[in-house]
Amino acid sequence: MAYPKQYRYTKEHEWIDVKGNLATIGITDYAQHELGDVVFVELPKPGTKIEAGKSFGTVESVKAVSEIYAPVGGEVIEANTELQNTPEKINTDPHGAAWLIKVRLTDAANLSGLMDAAAYEAYIASKGKEASA
Amino acid sequence: MRYLPKSPAERQEMLAAIGAKSIDELFSSIPDRYRLREALKIPGPYSEAEVIQYFKDRAAENSNGYTSFLGAGVYNHLRSVVTDAIIQRGEFLTSYTPYQAEITQGTLQAIFEFQTLMCQLTGQEVANASMYDGSTAMTEAVLMAERLTGRRRVLVARSVHPEYREVLKTYAKNSGLRVEEIPFTAIGTVDAKALQAALRDDVAAVVVQSPNFFGVIESHTPLAEATHASGALYVIAVAEGVSLGLVRPPAEADIVAMEGQSFGLPPSYGGPFAGVIASRDKFVRQMPGRLAGQTTDTEGRRGFVLTLATREQHIRREKATSNICTNQALCALAATVHLTLLGKEGLREMAQQNLSKAQFALSELLKIPGVRRTFDAPFFNEFVVDFPRSVKLIDAQLLREKIIGPFALGTPYPELTKRALVCVTETTTRAEIERFADALKRALEQPI
Numbered sequence: 001m002a003y004p005k006q007y008r009y010t011k012e013h014e015w016i017d018v019k020g021n022l023a024t025i026g027i028t029d030y031a032q033h034e035l036g037d038v039v040f041v042e043l044p045k046p047g048t049k050i051e052a053g054k055s056f057g058t059v060e061s062v063k064a065v066s067e068i069y070a071p072v073g074g075e076v077i078e079a080n081t082e083l084q085n086t087p088e089k090i091n092t093d094p095h096g097a098a099w100l101i102k103v104r105l106t107d108a109a110n111l112s113g114l115m116d117a118a119a120y121e122a123y124i125a126s127k128g129k130e131a132s133a
Numbered sequence: 134m135r136y137l138p139k140s141p142a143e144r145q146e147m148l149a150a151i152g153a154k155s156i157d158e159l160f161s162s163i164p165d166r167y168r169l170r171e172a173l174k175i176p177g178p179y180s181e182a183e184v185i186q187y188f189k190d191r192a193a194e195n196s197n198g199y200t201s202f203l204g205a206g207v208y209n210h211l212r213s214v215v216t217d218a219i220i221q222r223g224e225f226l227t228s229y230t231p232y233q234a235e236i237t238q239g240t241l242q243a244i245f246e247f248q249t250l251m252c253q254l255t256g257q258e259v260a261n262a263s264m265y266d267g268s269t270a271m272t273e274a275v276l277m278a279e280r281l282t283g284r285r286r287v288l289v290a291r292s293v294h295p296e297y298r299e300v301l302k303t304y305a306k307n308s309g310l311r312v313e314e315i316p317f318t319a320i321g322t323v324d325a326k327a328l329q330a331a332l333r334d335d336v337a338a339v340v341v342q343s344p345n346f347f348g349v350i351e352s353h354t355p356l357a358e359a360t361h362a363s364g365a366l367y368v369i370a371v372a373e374g375v376s377l378g379l380v381r382p383p384a385e386a387d388i389v390a391m392e393g394q395s396f397g398l399p400p401s402y403g404g405p406f407a408g409v410i411a412s413r414d415k416f417v418r419q420m421p422g423r424l425a426g427q428t429t430d431t432e433g434r435r436g437f438v439l440t441l442a443t444r445e446q447h448i449r450r451e452k453a454t455s456n457i458c459t460n461q462a463l464c465a466l467a468a469t470v471h472l473t474l475l476g477k478e479g480l481r482e483m484a485q486q487n488l489s490k491a492q493f494a495l496s497e498l499l500k501i502p503g504v505r506r507t508f509d510a511p512f513f514n515e516f517v518v519d520f521p522r523s524v525k526l527i528d529a530q531l532l533r534e535k536i537i538g539p540f541a542l543g544t545p546y547p548e549l550t551k552r553a554l555v556c557v558t559e560t561t562t563r564a565e566i567e568r569f570a571d572a573l574k575r576a577l578e579q580p581i
Contacts, residue, residue, distance in 0.1 A: 065448070065449050
């Protein structure tokens with residue numbers, strides 16, 4: 001699955017799509033693939049403050065429960081409630097319909113620590129090598 | 134799994150396989166100051182005959198021929214030999230943990246049936262594979278409510294078992310959870326006005342026990358309504374499960390925490406018992422501990438698995454829902470066998486006998502000058518009476534007549550000195566109740 005060029009990526013395998021002071025956050029195709037079949041998602045309520053680098057929710061697959069880390073700080077304005085009933089969308093459309101939360105950024109988003117699509121693809125390719133090494 | 138001694142030759146063989154010359158070399162990575170150099174302070178080794186003699190001596194220390202009027206959270210009920218015969222089967226007794234679903238179908242099915250029985254008894258939708266006992270179940274129910282509501286204040290009725298409250302306080306001590314007590318009224322029920330006054334939007338859970346520690350049956354509906362209006366969860370603790378043979382299932386609860394001892398487990402020294410947590414389907418992901426689930430295999434046949442294990446400590450480490458990573462499988466099995474033998478009618482009949490005999494005992498005790506009823510409220514198989522003198526002194530006198538007397542409430546409740554908590558179950562005969570009343574009358578007539 002292609003990694004959208006306009007997104008930025010974290011080492012913990014979240015993506016963020018920033019438009020003005022609003023951002024949409026999800027997990028990457030690589031992450032869903034590592035997790036396996038997703039059966040449950042736990043997301044924050046609108047109004048919740050999230051902090052860059054801190055966990056804001058969990059994704060549960062048949063194998064594990066994993067934390068989701070915030071790429072940026074901000075206030076949650078919407079959580080993808082569709083995922084309560086159809087968590088499997090995270091496996092089929094992680095970069096689109098299965099976005100997790102929409103956030104209003106607290107201050108000028110500091111995206112400098114994040115990777116662009118090319119850097120992220122190189123990053124996961126190196127992880128693949130590590131695993132097979 | 135068998136425990137066998139290791140001969141020196143076998144030790145050498147194992148060391149050779151590992152590639153170590155000696156036990157000392159094997160443990161050489163452990164810093165010297167942490168190594169134990171002297172022998173363990175345990176007796177023995179004993180021969181088989183000596184071991185048998187040791188246990189015979191211990192068994193001879195057991196008291197026989199006593200009649201008990203002591204309850205207070207642990208109850209003497211009839212048990213069938215069938216229960217022991219089944220739980221002592223090697224397949225159940227020696228198998229440890231059911232991680233491998235494909236080879237532990239029997240154990241998992243027994244757990245699944247236990248969960249089903251607990252749901253039927255409590256009027257809840259999902260029950261777990263069991264907790265250590267009622268006190269840890271109640272504490273875990275509170276922690277579950279804390280996770281579900283994101284709130285940090287807990288209101289616990291003072292009429293909840295004092296030891297259950299102690300366990301909760303121990304957990305809360307370093308976790309930032311604030312535990313507050315709600316007093317009881319002159320008739321021994323939860324003070325609804327005090328509860329209302331304490332309820333604010335920061336309360337995670339309200340915990341009420343019924344029958345409460347004084348044996349009194351609580352009216353849950355108004356308490357649950359007030360609790361829910363503030364957005365808190367209503368937790369019902371049940372210490373005497375046999376009461377559920379007669380009283381309405383605690384369906385008002387968001388979470389039920391129960392002690393399963395009354396279902397086929399002997400009082401012993403106070404354990405091992407089996408705790409129960411039951412709740413709503415929608416809360417299942419915050420439920421602590423193990424859950425057995427029913428499913429179908431690739432050939433469409435019924436099978437059982439441990440489900441939702443991703444929440445558990447062995448997978449999720451410090452982020453697990455709870456630090457419990459096991460269950461009381463054998464005790465839960467005993468409860469399952471016991472309840473299956475009794476059946477719905479049997480449990481109701483047993484509960485009815487408890488109620489009737491307790492009522493009879495109260496009427497007999499009230500004939501004694503100086504003995505008065507403390508709490509004028511409906512009760513199940515325990516009730517509180519005022520004695521004109523120290524309950525502990527009276528109990529010491531009763532013990533000489535082979536009667537284990539009532540529980541002295543003054544220890545956990547300084548405001549209830551000279552109050553005795555009397556327990557009567559189906560095991561107590563009419564003659565024993567009369568003998569108790571007579572012995573009590575004589576004890577009270579003696580000059581101090």
